[in-house]
Amino acid sequence: MKTLSLKSLSKTYFDAYAGTQVTAVRDVSLDIAEGEFVAIVGPSGCGKSTILNMIAGFIPASGGEILVGGRLVKGPGPDRGVVFQSFALFPWKTVIDNVGFGPKMRGVPKAERDAIAREYLALAGLTEAAGRYPNELSGGMQQRVGVVRALANEPDVLLMDEPFASVDAQTRMTLQEELTRIWQERRPTVLFITHDVAEAVFLASRVIVLSRGTVKAEVEIDLPRPRTWDSLAHDNGFKDLSAEILGLVRTA
Numbered sequence: 001m002k003t004l005s006l007k008s009l010s011k012t013y014f015d016a017y018a019g020t021q022v023t024a025v026r027d028v029s030l031d032i033a034e035g036e037f038v039a040i041v042g043p044s045g046c047g048k049s050t051i052l053n054m055i056a057g058f059i060p061a062s063g064g065e066i067l068v069g070g071r072l073v074k075g076p077g078p079d080r081g082v083v084f085q086s087f088a089l090f091p092w093k094t095v096i097d098n099v100g101f102g103p104k105m106r107g108v109p110k111a112e113r114d115a116i117a118r119e120y121l122a123l124a125g126l127t128e129a130a131g132r133y134p135n136e137l138s139g140g141m142q143q144r145v146g147v148v149r150a151l152a153n154e155p156d157v158l159l160m161d162e163p164f165a166s167v168d169a170q171t172r173m174t175l176q177e178e179l180t181r182i183w184q185e186r187r188p189t190v191l192f193i194t195h196d197v198a199e200a201v202f203l204a205s206r207v208i209v210l211s212r213g214t215v216k217a218e219v220e221i222d223l224p225r226p227r228t229w230d231s232l233a234h235d236n237g238f239k240d241l242s243a244e245i246l247g248l249v250r251t252a
């Protein structure tokens with residue numbers, strides 16, 4: 001079961017500068033079903049990355065529980081794939097070896113992991129780039145490889161923290177369209193974090209509005225799929241949902 005469940009999750013940091021405790025995440029509970037795409041939106045500093053880093057197992061929670069497929073999270077693991085804003089590809093490995101790295105760590109033989117990597121590269125239109133090195137690719141292509149590398153590891157849950165925030169607006173729209181198409185084809189369970197309301201509405205089936213570390217609202221996104229910017233940019237349902245969520249974020 002590729003579910004993700006957060007139960008009264010909280011995080012307190014010690015602010016060494018002020019000499020006080022700071023509560024970054026407070027009592028967040030959330031259930032994500034297998035194959036669901038959930039986005040968390042909220043302004044900078046509201047605790048989004050803290051939640052994602054706890055789920056990834058990079059930082060310990062101060063309270064509460066995280067369950068992936070019903071199992072308690074105690075640290076990082078291959079059941080959770082993570083994609084960040086920075087590309088973090090291995091510069092000394094070709095694209096195909098970057099994508100095949102997860103399978104390699106699982107002990108998948110070379111021929112088989114190359115086949116897996118090629119399949120995922122094709123899914124993102126990256127077949128031609130297989131033999132290239134990351135520094136020979138544009139920022140958008142590097143980020144596309146980052147997404148594909150996480151998928152090729154076939155994690156139970158895909159965690160994405162503002163993965164498209166550092167690419168130009170045009171490329172970002174292409175990547176969003178690609179991600180929604182791949183999601184529809186493969187139906188991974190996704191938790192996607194962004195401060196961009198339109199991005200959240202475009203991608204997600206459900207949007208969680210986070211405010212000062214707590215869940216302020218939850219909005220179902222019942223827009224039809226497949227979704228493309230051509231079909232949604234002028235869609236009244238898209239506009240209404242975006243306006244509603246933007247209002248919630250701004251009064252957060």
Ligand SMILES: Nc1ncnc2c1ncn2[C@@H]1O[C@H](COP(=O)(O)OP(=O)(O)O)[C@@H](O)[C@H]1O
Nearest residue numbers: 013014015024043044045046047048049050051
């Ligand atoms: N390592 C840390 N030590 C102290 N405070 C932190 C640390 N990381 C984050 N914070 C604080 O926790 C809050 C939430 O941060 P973060 O989760 O990065 O927010 P977001 O990703 O929504 O921008 C902020 O007030 C931030 O300053």
Ligand SMILES: [Mg+2]
Nearest residue numbers: 048049050161
């Ligand atoms: Mg962040």
